[in-house]
Amino acid sequence: MADAGKTWLIEAPGKIERIEACLTDRGYAPHRHDTYTVGLTLSGIQSFNYRGAARASAPGQMVILHPDEQHDGRAGGEGALRYRAAYIAPAEIQEVLKGEALPFVDGGVSTDVRLYRAIKALLHDYQRPLTKLEYQDALYDLALGLRDAAGAALAIKRANREAAAHARDYIEDHLASGFSLEDLERATGHCRWQLSRDFRAMFATSPYRYLTLRRLDLARRMMREGGAIADIAQACGFSDQSHFGRAFKQTYGLTPKAWARALQTPARSF
Structure with a gap:
């Protein structure tokens, strides 16, 4: 413990x-x-x-x-x-x-x-x-x-689940590159603004924020394996280490270094 x-x-x-x-x-x-x-x-x-x-x-x-x-x-x-x-x-x-x-x-x-x-x-x-x-x-x-x-x-109007899921898959396949709602529209074949509404209904966040969160998920996996934070930030599509640090703290409440220091081995069940 x-x-x-x-x-x-x-x-x-x-x-x-x-x-x-x-x-x-x-x-x-x-x-x-x-x-x-x-x-x-x-x-x-x-x-x-x-x-x-x-x-x-x-x-x-x-x-x-x-x-x-x-x-x-x-x-x-x-x-x-x-x-x-x-x-x-x-x-x-x-x-x-x-x-x-x-x-x-x-x-x-x-x-x-x-x-x-x-x-x-x-x-x-x-x-x-x-x-x-x-x-x-x-x-x-x-x-x-x-x-x-x-x-x-x-009850809410049903979201286009297939279109939202297609957009999610596109985002997860393009974590390191930038894209726009127009790109999502072309990839899914659905109106960008309706797609944006459907995406929020399905995933409770915007396409841009979903992209940021998935980049941070990838960054945390890479941090567990070691490596320089600046290199990880670049590999995950952030403009620089400062941009990465701000996004990380806004999402997890700790700086990347503080989060890494706090990690421990699993404890016993309560």
Whole structure:
């Protein structure tokens, strides 16, 4: 187990992005993810600003952050904060809910029992990767739990899922190069502005921000393997190291160097 008196960050094994973190004197600067953040406070008080108000999560409570909503994070009061979190793409929630609005849990903190069961299934057995069926089971329960915790879902006009997915694939194939909405229009055969709306409905963020987030995902993979940050920034399509550093901190709340220093080996299950 990592030292509970120091700031550290652990990544769970497997394809699903899951972390455990301990914060003491260091917090996260304001930042945004293009995913749902679903977390469980293990010890200490998780304090954060979200949608214009100060929030707090005590041990056993869950933090539910909607995609692309700015937030920060720190230990509240005395003592260290320890928590676990998973990052779930909104498109995966849409796959379960099919045509409903993405659920929004007001306030960002919940004690909902159904949500707790789904989130614990994602985060409990932390030392091994989740099987595909195990993840799909938890994802289904999470999507319905989010919908119930958010209240009655509002029906929305169905997005063109095929066009949005085609645009996503094009973006992921062109991470190191620049492109425009006109390029996406030519690649998908769909109106650029309708495509932009469909993309936001499916992925809860814009095509440009999706590109930035995927570049940062690639950069983090390269940083885990070592290498100079300036070289990684260039390889991932950023104009320079300064541009990369700003984008990284705006997304993860830490500078690239601070994030790399905080990484630790996996801890035992709670």
